[in-house]
Amino acid sequence: MRAGHGARRLLPVPAVGEEGAQPSGCGEKEPGTGVPPSAGPDLGTGALSDPTRSPPALWGPAGAVPREQLPAAGTGSTRPPRRAGSSAAAAAGPARLKGPAELPGPGLLRTFVWLFLRGYLLHTHRLQLMSRRIYGPIWKSTFGHYQNINIGSPVVLEQLLRQEGKYPMRSDMALWKEHRDTRRxxxxxxxxxxxxxxxxxxxxxxxxxxxxxxxxxxxxxxxVVSDLMVRLREERSRSPSGVLVGDVANLLYRFALEGISYILFETRIGCLKQQVPAETQHFIDSINLMFKNSIFATVLPRWSRKVLPFWDRYLDSWDTIFAFGKNLIDRKMKELEGQVERGKEVSGYLSYLLASGRLSLDEVYGSVAELLLAGVDTTSNTLSWALYHLSRDLGIQETLYQELKAVVPPDRFPQAEDIPKMPMLRAIIKETLRVYPVVPTNARVFYEKDIIIGDYLFPKNTLFVLAHYAMSHDETYFPEPERFLPQRWLRGYGSPHHPFSSIPFGYGVRACVGRRIAELEMHLALARIIQAFEVRPDPRGVEVTSVSRIVLVADKPINLEFIARPGAP
Known part of the structure; x- marks a missing residue:
């Protein structure tokens, strides 16, 4: 269909620096798949592997590994490279490449048992860890309409992604496309x-x-950050204690949506007002309904769409999202026409898209509607988890506060130019994204060519599921992976990590287009909050853990106390 690039040489790992030497790359969501297919051992195999044991040292040192040194799927060891002078190897000739059917992996019955009877449907990120321990760095699985090859090793992931062509695909985004096609x-x-x-x-x-x-x-x-601080103080003052804010994730979601809307539409939509406009609230509710019904559309058979209400709700939710965006874009079009007639210079992102002439108006409608959804969860969830952990580790919070005091004068707020001078601030965001990757799985489909990984040949059109959660919790590269340790991203920290072990914003030309905006929002918001408040945990001692609902979210509301710092601006 299209000419692809050949496999590229694996690159060595760059030296670990202050930022941890990662590849560049808001991971694009997988709203159409909802639940990444990975599960426990196949029924009928006889001896089941112990799912609680630590992962074997599958991937060796944190460097690029040649193909012959990649681990064999389903094993816990790394094969030594074949010696060029080996007479046995020469006599044997080139090794036969295996096909996907020869990979280990769970059967349909075992997948059903783990997801629906053992309760892993909302903990599929944890299931990634178990599957990797049992099957090794690559395993096959089937879920719903999807036949998948799961990648659970950063070494294997690097080799896969370095074979991308010019037009890599995540997956066919079937559910989103169905809405677009149905509604034309x-x-x-x-x-x-x-x-x-x-x-x-x-x-x-x-x-x-x-x-x-x-x-x-x-x-x-x-x-928008200033408005967030106003709302934070209002929420705080309304609590009986005068310091508790309930469900901070909800407030931060509204902050993130207001921020990206302001950039894309160049207008405020009122998410942070005490009384949210009815049109905006309907828009917010529609986003939540769209993602909720995406899960049903993924796991239920197609015939159920005619007898159950989830499919109509899914389509109606998208209709509202598109209509909301179209209305704001049309408004901006009229405004721009007036500015041009008056000879005024236009600025802003939407103005750039409309004035560039490189996209049709329909393409602007479609692009802005999808961009709107890309960064909201990344910003809101990451900030929620960061504040949760800082409240429970006052030592790290104090280190961040002292860093802020050293960089930002006491009479002003943190600004964008301050961020490069605050390595701990950046490390906290990086570590939060490692522990809680917003999108625990991603996908790639190689339409252009066959792919070789280790001893396996995968035909084009294979769907690869990238188990990011398993890779960012790999103790080979992140000792004590469940612990929140921002210092592991600072210069001089002793444990190097593979550059593909934590790539929350994706990689290459498919990397998140809104990454820089999301990072700027998170850094500025977190800096302002810590400058103004000492954050403490819920006094009731409620522990929060993560569940997977397409994106990784808290299983219960995160409630935090915000104690005002004396003299804060």
Whole structure:
């Protein structure tokens, strides 16, 4: 269909620096799959592996590994490289490449048992860890309509992603496409593919992807952060204790949605007002309903769409999202026409898209609607988890506060230019994204060519599920992976990690287009909150853990106390 690139040489791991030497890359969501297929041992195998044992040392040192040194799937050892001078190897000739059917993996019955009877449907990220321990770094699985090859090793992931062609695909985004096709609406950057996708991304990347371009929106983000602080103080003052804020994730979700909407639409939509406008509230509710009904559409058979209400609710939710965005874009179009007639210069992201002439109006509608959903969960969930852990580790919180005091004068707020001088601030966000990757799985489909990984040949159109949670919790690269240790990202920390072991924003040309905006929002919001408050845990001692509902979220509301710091601006 399209000419692909050949497999590239694996690169060595860069030296670990202050930022941990990662590849660049808001992981794009997998709303169409909902539940990543991975499960326990196949029934009928006789001896079951112990799912509680520690993962074997499968991947060796944190460097690039040649193909012949990749671990054999389903084993706990790394094969030594074949010696070029070995007479036995020469006599044997080239090794036969195996097919996907020869990979280990759970059967349908075992998958059903683990997901629906053992309660892993909402803990599929944990199931990744168990599957990797049992089957090794690569395993096959079937879930719903999907036949998957699961990747649970950063070494294997690196070899896979370095074989990407010019137009890599995450998956076919079937559910999103069904809505667009049913309603005859345009595709956007998550649903488009091939050359059309590439053209879209080339336009959308401008004014967003480079750090210097993200700084164009620093004032807008700072304005929204200031409104967040106002709402935080209001919520705090309304509690009986005068310091407790309940369900901080809900407040931070509204902050993130207001922030990305302000950038995309160049107008405030009122998410942080005490009384949210009815139109905006309907929009927020529709986003939640769309993701909720995506799960049902993934796990239930297609015939059930005619007898159960989830499919109509799914379509109606998307209709509301599109209509909300279209209304704001049309408003901006009229405003721009007036500015051009008056000879005024236009600025802003939406103005750039509309004035560039490189996208049709339909393409702008489709792109903005999809971009709107891309970064909200990353910002809100990451900030919620970061505050939760800082409240429970006052030592780390104090280190961050002292860093802020050293960089930011006491009479002003943290600004974008302060962020590069605050390594602990950046490390806290990185560690939060490692422990709680917002999208615990991602996917790739290689339409252009066959793929070779180790001793396996995968035909084109194979769906690879990337088990990011398992990789970012790999104790080979992250000792004590369940512990929140931001210092592991600082310069001089003794444990190097593989550059593909934690890539929360994706990799390569499919990397999150809104990464720089999300990072700027998270850094500025966290810095402002810690500058103003000491954050303490829920006095009731409630422990919160993560569950997987397409994205990784808290299993119960995160309630925190915010104690005002004397003299804070």
């Amino acid at each position: 609406l345009p595709y956007g950057p998550f649903t488009e593919e091939g050359e059309r996708w590439y053209r879209l991304r080339q336009v959308l990347n401008k004014r967003l992807l480079k750090p210097s371009e993200a700084l164009l929106y620093a004032d807008a983000i700072g304005e």
